[in-house]
Amino acid sequence: MLKLKLIRKKAASEKPADKKPADNLPIQMPFPHIHMKAWRFIFFLLLSIVVWAILAVNLLPEQVSLNEGDIAAEDYFYEGATQSYVSDLRTEEARVQAAAAVEELYIIDEDVIANLANKIGNYFDAVTRAAQGELDWEQLREILPGQYSDAELHAVTGLTAQEIAMIKDSFVRMVTSVFELGVLEGDIEQARQNISLAIGTSAISGNAAEFLKSLNNGLDYSYNKVFDALATSLRIQQAQENVRPVQITVRQGEKLVSKGQAVSAEQIEALRELGLQSESRQFTSLSGLFLLVLLCFVLFYFYLQFYKKAVFERQSALLLLGVVTVVILLICKLISLISFSMDAEMTAQVGYLLPVAAAAMVITVLLDREVAVFATVLLAIFAGIAMEGSMVFILVALAGGLTGVLAAAHLNQRSQFVGASIYITIANLVVICAWGLIWHQSYQAIGLGMLFGLINGLLSAILAMGILPYLESAFGVTTVIRLLEYSNSNNLLLKRLMVEAPGTYNHSILVGNLAEAAADAIGADALLVRVSSYYHDIGKLRRPHFYIENQVTGDNPHDKLQPGLSARIIISHVADGVRMLREARFPGEIIDIVEQHHGNSLLSLFYNKAKEQALDPDEVKLADYCYKGPRPQTKEAALVMLADSVQAAVQAMDNRDAGLVEEKVHEIIQLRVREKQLDDCALTFHDLDVIVQNFLMVLSGIHHQRVSYAVPEALPEADIAEEKTGEGGKQDD
Structure with missing residues (x-):
């Protein structure tokens, strides 16, 4: 197999940048x-x-301006989405309620009970001394608080010291039991009554009990249940801190203010939090x-x-x-x-x-x-x-x-x-x-x-x-959808190409097959390549019979023209194609490929012919016989160029032997490399090898060998009839 021999190699630093096709925008960039x-x-x-x-x-709803106490002139509804907000008024109200629910804290003054017990003990010591004859009753009355009858004094002074001590202890317990529960300043008389009731229900009776009652009535009691302001304040503070902020949820369509009613502070707060009050920020x-x-x-x-x-x-x-x-x-x-x-x-x-x-x-x-x-x-x-x-x-x-x-x-x-x-x-x-x-x-x-x-x-x-x-x-x-629509054979330009230039149409289809297969192999846009191939020679519709693939009769009008004129006609099909595609509002990517598919290559046939006919060959200008370019800027444009050149060259071969076809493909690509037509695109040498292989594979399918069949001689009618009845069969009489 022949190897592709590239004429020259570029250094890595010479590799051209991957240029993107122009946007071809009807809308120009602002501020260029x-x-x-x-x-x-x-x-x-x-x-x-x-x-x-x-x-x-309308990010914020229509706002109103209301003050607390105003009479609402209309109903106000909330039209926004469900929203929740923290109500400062409700939260403060909840905190006040929590503080009010806290009970006042008091402390019991144990010194008051101790002083009472000592005082009662001193009184009963005087009673003991009177019982022992150390004090008379008048002296005893002066010591004891309250008023006592002679019977009461006689009863207690007639007791033994042990019995007096027992009565004292019982009385102290009665008083202590009441004061241990705590006695407020205003509850002293109630405490005195409770002690009196305890005396009445005790085991002490008679004048001894009456003596205790008189002593109870005469004692100067002090309250021992004292308000603890600090502890109460701390308890209130804790209770208020435990109150969670009160959230109000307002749903869409909920009425906020009713017509004819005075506007409350809570309603003003709701309007403000929902962004309906004009004072909102x-x-x-x-x-x-x-x-x-x-x-x-x-x-x-x-x-x-x-x-x-x-x-x-x-x-x-x-x-x-x-x-x-x-x-x-x-x-x-x-x-x-x-x-x-x-x-x-x-x-x-x-x-x-x-x-x-x-x-x-x-x-x-x-x-x-x-x-x-x-x-x-x-x-x-x-x-x-x-x-x-x-x-x-x-x-x-x-x-x-x-x-x-x-x-x-x-x-x-x-x-x-x-x-x-x-x-x-x-x-x-x-x-x-x-x-x-x-x-x-x-x-x-x-x-x-x-x-x-x-x-x-x-x-x-x-x-x-x-x-x-x-x-x-x-x-x-250019989307896939748009490309597929342009690839439809019912497209007006393709239909014209099929009817007016059938040879160019068939050539374009074959170019599309070649380019698409190679595009798939090297990672280019295969669909764009195929569709662009269909339209790459659309400019030939202007003068279809000036191109050999459309000359059915064999008459070639270029035989009667000067080489320069023929070259201008052939070269013009690129500009004609670009103009036609722009008029049809084709995508910029397709137009770019059509414009670039010949690059600035030379029409060597007419150039050489012109030099042969010219009196002075040096007067023949090379530029007059070159396409106007630009050279292919993308892989896709380069693929269409190569496929176009290869298909046309192979089609012109009389002998399409596989080896000769391969040699021709290498020759065409080497020619494009020598002409520097591929210098501005991103194709690598490896890509070119892959392209060659795929071109050859597609071409082998298009120009494959067929078996030659001999035309059979006509069979006699009898043999035909026998053939119809089947092998070994018999005809009916």
Whole structure:
């Protein structure tokens, strides 16, 4: 087998950079003089501001200005999503109640009881002394408190010292038992009565008992139960600290203030906390919203920079992301403003219509699946903010959006959006139903939400399918769907090529087969290569009979023309093709390949002919016989160039023996290398070896050998009849 011998080798430092095709955008980059890095920064900042402005519209509900005690002129309802706030008034009221519920703490003064016991002991010592004759009754009366009858004194002074001691101990126990429980300042007389009752129920009776009662009545008691201010204060403080902040939950549609009633402090607080009172700080809410939006786009910026450089470095891709984001958010915001029912719970179901899945599918098809996932998360957050921060709308947007990404990842026909809408609808319905069951929503609300979820799936698919062609055209994005549509033989230009230039059409199909096989092998865009091959010679439609593959009769008009004119006609098919494709609004990638598929190569046939006919060969200008270029800038353009040259050269061979075909393929590619036609693309020497092998494999299938069949002689009729009856069979009489 012949080896490909490259004429020259480049040093690694000479390897050309991988140049990307031009965007071919109808929309020109704004501020082209700004450095790309600064442009991206300004773009994301402006996008953050635009998104913030959209979300800030009606972020806070319509506000009122009421004061405590005002008479409400109308009913005021809360129309936002369910919200909870801490009520300072209710919390303070709960703390006051907790403090009031704390019992006052007292301490028992044990010194009071001890002093009473000592005092009682001294009195009974005097009684003992009187019983022993040391004191007379008058002296005893002066010592003892209170008034005593002679009978009472006679009874106790007639006792033995041991009996007096027993009476004393009993009396001390009675007094101690009462004072140990604590006696407040105002309860001294009640304590005296309790001691008197204890005396009456004791074992002491008669005048001795009366003596104790008289002594009890005469004693100067002091209170011993003292209020402990410090301990009580600490107990109150602890009780207040244990009070949890009182949260008030306000649901959508709940009445806050009734018409004709005086506005209370609690109602003013509710209006203020829910953002309905004009004294509320709107600046705080709007600042928080801007910080959140800015954070989202900062994260998006760095995600693209570090993980999706191909998107990050393309201005058209960033503009496309911005347009899709803004358009979908505008639609979401408009939907969020719809109010169709007095029932707030039912009206809130419109949040299930937000078409985040449409953006997810569009970004997936036009840019990148991973970028679409990140963008879907951001859009779901923004959609939730548009619906006043309700979590369920974020979940539905996420479920539908991510399902849309998965469904659109392998779309190759626009009709497949119908299937995608079914998957999105199923995801929406599952989340809506599950959420409604978890939070015990009414079946009517769940049913309406599921209906809107169904509409969302259909709306997202219709919206994505409707705006996709406009975005493809405006931003010069070539999708698989668009390429497949251009590869359809019913395309107007292909149909014209088939009818008006059938030879060129067949040549283009064969070039497509060659280039596509090689593109698959080296990792290039095979579909783009195939479709571009179909249109690479579309410019020949202007003068189809000037190209040999379309000359059925064998008359060649170039035989009657000057070589220079023939060269201009042949060369013009590139410019004609570019013009026709631009008029038909073909993608920029295809137009670039068509423009580059001949590079600046030489029409050697007419150049040599011109030199032969010229009186002075040196006067023949080489530039007049070269294509105008540019040389192929991408692998795909280079593949179309090589496939075009190889197919035409092999087709012109009289003897297509495998060895000769292989030699011709090597010769053509070596020629393109010598002409430096491949210098501006990213093909490597290894790629060229792989391309050769794949070209040869496809060509062997196209120009394979066939067995020659001899034409059989006609059989006699009798033999034919016998053949029909079967071998060994007999004919019926």
